Amino acid sequence: MMKSSYDVIIIGAGVAGLTAAKHLEDYNLDVLILDRSDRAGGRVKTDEFQGYRLDHGFQVFLTAYPEASKYLDYEALDFQSFKPGAVCFENERSFTVKQGNILTSMRMAFSPVGSLMDKIRLGNLRSELRETSVNDIFEKPQLTTRSYLEQRGFSKKMMSRFFTPFLGGIFLENKLDTSSRMFDFVFKMMDEGETVIPKKGMEEIPRQMKNSLNRTEFRFHTEVENINGQTVYLKGGETLSCQRIIVATDPTPIVPQLEPRIQWEDTATYYFEAEESVLKSNIIALNYKSGSLVNNFTVISDTSGEYAPRKKHLVSVSLNRIPEKSVEEVCHDIKNELSPAFGIGVDGWKFLRNYHIPKALPQTVETHYEIPFTETRIREGLYLAGDHMLNASINGAMKSGILAAKAVVLDI
Numbered sequence: 001m002m003k004s005s006y007d008v009i010i011i012g013a014g015v016a017g018l019t020a021a022k023h024l025e026d027y028n029l030d031v032l033i034l035d036r037s038d039r040a041g042g043r044v045k046t047d048e049f050q051g052y053r054l055d056h057g058f059q060v061f062l063t064a065y066p067e068a069s070k071y072l073d074y075e076a077l078d079f080q081s082f083k084p085g086a087v088c089f090e091n092e093r094s095f096t097v098k099q100g101n102i103l104t105s106m107r108m109a110f111s112p113v114g115s116l117m118d119k120i121r122l123g124n125l126r127s128e129l130r131e132t133s134v135n136d137i138f139e140k141p142q143l144t145t146r147s148y149l150e151q152r153g154f155s156k157k158m159m160s161r162f163f164t165p166f167l168g169g170i171f172l173e174n175k176l177d178t179s180s181r182m183f184d185f186v187f188k189m190m191d192e193g194e195t196v197i198p199k200k201g202m203e204e205i206p207r208q209m210k211n212s213l214n215r216t217e218f219r220f221h222t223e224v225e226n227i228n229g230q231t232v233y234l235k236g237g238e239t240l241s242c243q244r245i246i247v248a249t250d251p252t253p254i255v256p257q258l259e260p261r262i263q264w265e266d267t268a269t270y271y272f273e274a275e276e277s278v279l280k281s282n283i284i285a286l287n288y289k290s291g292s293l294v295n296n297f298t299v300i301s302d303t304s305g306e307y308a309p310r311k312k313h314l315v316s317v318s319l320n321r322i323p324e325k326s327v328e329e330v331c332h333d334i335k336n337e338l339s340p341a342f343g344i345g346v347d348g349w350k351f352l353r354n355y356h357i358p359k360a361l362p363q364t365v366e367t368h369y370e371i372p373f374t375e376t377r378i379r380e381g382l383y384l385a386g387d388h389m390l391n392a393s394i395n396g397a398m399k400s401g402i403l404a405a406k407a408v409v410l411d412i
């Protein structure tokens with residue numbers, strides 16, 4: 001039985017909305033979460049399909065995330081790590097950056113990726129960031145990541161063969177216009193922790209968060225069309241009223257008076273079944289050929305065997321853009337780009353499913369780790385959360401949820 005009234009309504013059951021609910025429960029508040037989707041998780045979802053686990057786009061979790069580590073039970077998520085390092089390729093050329101941390105590999109000096117000076121610069125950057133707190137990173141002046149790395153003197157080769165595909169896969173844009181603060185943050189997180197996926201898929205993260213809520217209620221398949229005053233108008237005509245409303249998603253379509261200000265990066269992921277693993281390792285392969293369709297791929301079942309049925313392999317291929325061709329043509333283009341470097345095994349891959357994600361990441365030309373929590377209140381009774389408020393990451397989304405919930409608690 002649903003209650004007839006709630007202290008707070010949250011719109012959006014992504015990690016931001018779930019974290020806000022967690023904080024509000026600590027204050028014994030009754031929360032209702034509305035979401036138009038069929039389940040919690042927002043952008044962090046995993047579909048089960050023909051015995052495979054398909055994440056909605058290739059995503060990873062960084063164990064060093066400070067906020068996330070407070071709210072998640074890492075052991076229960078049974079994280080499986082990617083191997084530090086990467087296979088960098090272009091046409092038929094491929095070479096592995098390996099040993100130690102991907103960003104600090106000793107082999108870098110002798111690999112075709114960068115020069116000895118690049119290695120020294122990376123070492124300096126690493127020591128500097130180890131000494132810099134996350135809060136201080138987000139106080140630094142913001143440049144584009146490309147200008148920042150160029151100003152630090154990294155060679156053109158290092159920029160094109162490593163940073164562009166590597167960061168392109170993280171920022172989902174390869175001009176590297178994303179804020180240099182985000183680069184420093186991700187670099188530090190990767191250096192100080194591991195890059196992982198939960199054994200049974202990324203959705204285990206929001207599932208665990210949802211299961212940790214004791215009294216919060218959910219309504220799925222419930223789309224909010226509009227918020228006017230303290231009234232929430234649902235698609236289909238129903239209305240709900242509440243003194244405190246948190247919008248834990250892009251608010252512009254539903255709060256009419258807000259200027260649209262979020263620009264989004266898009267991406268596409270294509271999944272294939274394979275009889276053999278062409279990488280034979282839990283590693284990520286980066287395509288540095290300029291203008292290519294594929295940015296990176298991984299045989300994700302080499303990182304967690306639970307992603308594929310026994311004796312099968314699951315390949316996750318991330319594209320630089322949402323293609324406008326038919327699935328058959330895209331699969332053909334993907335195989336054409338990958339088979340010169342990885343052999344005829346690629347030709348036998350069987351297409352499983354694709355995900356086109358037009359709103360994958362909010363652009364983070366301006367980014368923050370934290371803002372005063374009172375800034376999440378845009379007027380009395382209406383609060384905003386979501387990764388767009390701070391920075392595009394699971395950690396940023398969680399932090400934004402906490403800030404909005406704190407503002408609500410202060411006002412009650």
Ligand SMILES: Cc1cc2nc3c(=O)[nH]c(=O)nc-3n(C[C@H](O)[C@H](O)[C@H](O)COP(=O)(O)OP(=O)(O)OC[C@H]3O[C@@H](n4cnc5c(N)ncnc54)[C@H](O)[C@@H]3O)c2cc1C
Binds near residue numbers: 014035222223248
């Ligand atoms: C392909 C991809 C790769 C990524 N890679 C990483 C990564 O490697 N590491 C990392 O940390 N982060 C990554 N991210 C980012 C991370 O997933 C997001 O930052 C985070 O999930 C955002 O959470 P959120 O709660 O702010 O928003 P969302 O997850 O978008 O949640 C918003 C929720 O609101 C609901 N909603 C929206 N409008 C309405 C409405 N009108 N009515 C009702 N409900 C509504 C939606 O259904 C959704 O459930 C990636 C994202 C994508 C898509």
